[in-house]
Amino acid sequence: MVKIGNITLPDFPLLLAPMEDVSDPPFRAVCKANGADLMYTEFISSEGLIRAAAKSRQKLDVFDYERPIGIQIFGSDIESMRESAVISAAAGPDLIDINYGCPVKNVACRGAGAALLRDVPKMVQMTEAIVKATTLPVTVKTRLGWDESTKNVTEVAERLQDIGIQALSIHGRTRVQMYKGEADWRLIAEVKNNPRITIPIFGNGDIDTPQKALEYKNRFGVDGVMIGRAAIGYPWIFREIKHYLKTGEMLAPPILEERIENCKLHFTRSLEWKGDRQGIFEMRRHYANYFKGLPNFKPFRMRLVQTESPEEVYQILEEVAQSEALMLAE
Template sequence: MKIGNLEFPERPVFLAPMEDVTDIGFRLLCRQFGADMVYTEFISSDALIREIKKTKRKILFSEEERPIGIQIYGCDPDTMVEAAKICEEADPDIIDINFGCPVRKIAGKGAGSGMMRTPDIMLEITERVVKAVNKPVSVKTRLGWDDNSKIIVPLAEQLQDCGIVALTIHGRTRSQMYKGDADWSLIREVKNNPRMHIPIIGNGDVTSPEITKQRFEETGVDAIMIGRGSIGAPWIFEEIKYFLEKGEHMPMKSFSWYLNVLKQHVQESVNRLDEMRGILHMRRHLAATPLFKGIPDFKSTRIAMLRANTLEELFSIMDEIPVKYEDYIQSSFVKSEELMV
């Protein structure tokens, strides 16, 4: 499968751009575990052209992350063009336009999925960005604004006509936010539209190897993008790749192996930021990780982890988990001596 000049293996799986999640440390981990392409956090075009330091740092990446896309959002065509040119100087593999974020502070101002209410401006932005940069441009969007305005099928053709090289579709409307089940039927309809010739990437509620395989088979999409299913679980890409190739689940590693991956992520976050900010940044991953789900009477330990303020305190709590919950862990995990280096 190709996106522009980028070549990917059959049935590639990408890491979705997520605010406060897909920073450089997490992207590198996901690439390490097999993500075929990663994206930056979504970046405000307004903040980027105003040279806000925090925003400018978001477009930085390492060579080990390639292929990588920088994603920008905004509602003003001139500002989006200027921001795209700034991103081009950072030399990503792709510039991606966010027409899909549903959060109020973005969509409520007409950006992100707020663009579903102004498709003419969406198309103007897309066409102008494509013409303004020499990098391939892709788009990520949703089905529509609400159930009464699911415009993605004709909109996909129009976006393609603007010159984009790929289209990612999240299977919800903006009004749904992240509630309810993602609807992949319209994603399938876009993919099966004979006029469409660019790759279609499906997104929404892909949280396991089985679901990934099912979505590929039922919709024929060219790639799948994983978002929330990867938070606190960067190893999901390795599990998916194994299942797609062999048709069976990858042998489960030891609990300590998964725990060490999380600790590695925490340590990297602390090294990159500082102790307090690094731990704060990791709380979302520690709260969402599936590693601790199902452990009986785990609530007090979870609260203690999320309240820890020092690396020593946090690692001490995490190191006690295999001992404190030994009976559950031994009954639920295949024993393995393999540890993260």
């Protein structure tokens, strides 16, 4: 078992990475149904929370079926981050996660996310303020460093552990790399194998097959893996990895019925959480992913992205289920 404070996870847990505009409650619902062990909200602006901005406050929504669930916050001001941790804790998550890894320009260039990798003393001060502000476990997600010449994650891990974080997730790229090139897990392994480190270390970056999950588990010795982009439109990645780790055998890919079932679950949760208009609109970007690889799906997708009626979406999905052309395509 893996422990994060008072949270108990199974051996080698699979974590769903927090992804902006992706890992909302509807998306998390399908990932949880397919075996994700620990999930996080989209990252939430500390300034937005303090100003009670509607979009930021809505991201605090967590549900019992998601547990254990962490709320992830980001920001550049220590007092604002401390306050936002208090606000987040009141929403009832199982842990608070701090984003020190986001590489995008409008975050990092404002001194938040991965920018803190260039100011480790401030990162330590900010983390300590958050740890002291809540009784919940505090965890961190970060990167190897800002660029090739400043890969300082080993120092970051030691110093953050010393002031009380309970787990660390490391993306195997620098900020400058963004999401390009191959993730380098050797430094992640170095952190994990550091005798000073006693907290769980989770690796993130490029895990997109069960075989790779097992290979990285054995090669780098991490306590678990965090999966991001590979889960978009393919929540079955979690169950496939678990099955492969347990049996050494690959599960068959999801049949058409399962694709439809998960798409419906995602859509239903989307309507419940966002309302009909927004729920229909935001679901449109997911259809192609759920039915990826089915050459005869395009006419159905065109109709799905044009309709504004929930009833019609369900009706089209029923037609997909009855389509002999799609069944043959599988």
